[in-house]
Amino acid sequence: MASGKLYIGRRVRELREAGRTTQAAFAERLGISTSYLNQIENNQRPVSAAVLLSLAEKFQVDIATLSASDGDRLLSALVEALADPLFEPYAPTLHELKLITQNAPGLAHALIACHQAYRRNGEQLASYDDQMVRTNSFAELTPYEEVRDFFHFVDNYVHELDLAAERLAADLGLPDRDPGIALPDRLEARHGIRILKIDPGEDTLRRFDPAARALFLNPYAPAATRSFQMAFQIAALEFGAEIDAIARRGEFRTPEAVEICRIGLQNYFAGALTLPYQPFLAAARELRHDLELLAARFGASLEQIAHRLSTLQRPGMKGVPVFFARIDRAGNITKRHSAAKLQFARYGAACPLWNAHQAFEMPGRIIRQLAETPDGVRYLSVATEIVKSSGGFNATPRRYAIALGCEISYASDFVYADGLDITSRSAFDPIGISCRICDRPNCAQRAVPPLKQRLAVDHNRRGVLPYALT
Structure with missing residues (x-):
């Protein structure tokens, strides 16, 4: 720990x-x-x-x-659940919670699932008429949330698929060979599948026609995206049985969740094929995790590079434990994973003091930040804006910020730490995970009061906030 x-x-x-x-x-x-x-x-x-x-x-x-990383993730989720006022009479010590996550992880998962159901029930009922009939479906995980939790608790690393993708990459000569040539050759030689262009006006990245043995790709999509979609199709054609077996082990409650998991596993394979584990890990160390240089070397996008760095958790060959997130302009975290101690909130938006939000204000730049969370852990965080568009002038581009970081003890492994004074406490910005579980008393950016704090209101005095935390 x-x-x-x-x-x-x-x-x-x-x-x-x-x-x-x-x-x-x-x-x-x-x-x-x-x-x-x-x-x-x-x-x-x-x-x-x-x-x-x-x-x-x-x-x-x-x-x-024999790492405690899985326990850290489970412990973080359990602490967040127990921060709810619902559990206010119960105040377990950190030692007690560690004993639960280490000795009875199934019980911890069950408690977290119950709390999630309770939260969803309350949030959905609040948006419905009082006369709306309550149903059990309100309390269930959505298929998307169920799959998200599946990947979260396997550390976003799927050993069987990662090894299979690395073996195939070696057979295809990746990453030394251009994936834009190697992947179409594999599809045609092994499966008789031609790569064709999607018709103009069709708003689709990839469309596979099994009868015509044709894979249609959007010609206006970036080369990295087209390569990823070809790798995705190879996963479906050659590793469907393995992917189905892994999805079944997830014991999902609905067919929709199984299908979403299969898509997620095929995406995982595609990333592992285009960015094979050992060559990518070696390059990350050599280039000190420079996102732009890694993207240029592997012919990948910045998002693909950042996401792959967060999956380098192979036993006996782990990379630097990093966190990765993708955030939209409204502050919603649309992708998340953390191999570090930092765990993203499951509800609500990201902390407004985090540099990920600044990326939208400085397009084209990589922004660095030294940050400290309320538990005293310090991090190096880098963020940049990415724009996704494949439809020309009249298409609405999709804008996201991606953020990647590590605990400060690993900062020397990142080129982005150069020139920063990581020894000075004053250089670190105080950030939180979510306002609802952050107990910083004087944060001017606080959106809502913390769940575990009582409020004091002074009618004769007003600060930045209309209340104080007792």
Whole structure:
């Protein structure tokens, strides 16, 4: 966790039980006492370096996989849920919450799901007439939200697909070969599929005609987009069975969610094929995560590069843990993932003090920011505006800001940290995750009061806000 101590009791217990070994026998093999093993399994003590080495040597455990990142994400979601006034009489300590996420993650997921249902129920009922009949559908996750959570809790990394995409990329000579040539060649040689242009006036990026064995692409879309769509079609044609199996493991509640997940998995494969893991990771390190240089080297868009950086979570070969988000002009986060401690709010807009919003004011520029969240963690954040248009002058372009960042301890790995004084506390802007869970008392940009704070109103005095936080 944040302290650097590793509590992996559930993992150790699962490993022991998988081998049908008693605590005494397992402890003996590790060279520790039975009481110490019992404390480890109950997360009362962290594992030492010596125990980690014994696990690696005697049980072939990959130490790199023993990360608390999954627990951090689950812990963040649980903390946000319990910030609701609904739970006001209950004030668990951080240690208690860690024990829940580490020892009973299923219970934590269930509680979060219940809270989400409660929130959706309240929000939707508030927008309906009092006479509207209540139905169970109000309390259910939407298919989109269900799939979003699926990718969030697998760390946005799908091992089977990533390995398969990397193998195929090597067969096709990617990234050294132009994907605009390699991918059409694969589609024609392997599947007899021709690449044709979509008719003018058809507002479509990609259309596949199985009967005609033709893949129609928008000729006005950027080359990176056309390559991605060809890679997406290869995923559907060659890895459909694997994608279906992964989607089934998600145990989604509706057919719509399964189909949305299949689309998400095919998109994942396309990104992993055009930006194969090991060459891309090596280039990211060499170029110090320079988005523009990486985009030029791989023939990809800035958004594709930033998103791929957030998926570099292969066991034993992880990249820098980064957060990535795409934000529209209204402040809605339309894409989100974080391999860092920073977790985006599930409800409401992003903090207005975050530099992602400034990107719309400075098109064409990459904006840097040193930021500190209320928990005291500091980050390097970079943001830039992207414009998507494929219809000429009369088409309405889509404008987004993308933001990418890392904890400040990794800042030296990024070219964007050059020239910034990361040692000065005053250089860091105070930002939050969401106003509803941010307890900063004097934020002039606050949109709504925090859920867990009581308000004090002084009729004889007015500051920036019409209330004070007690």
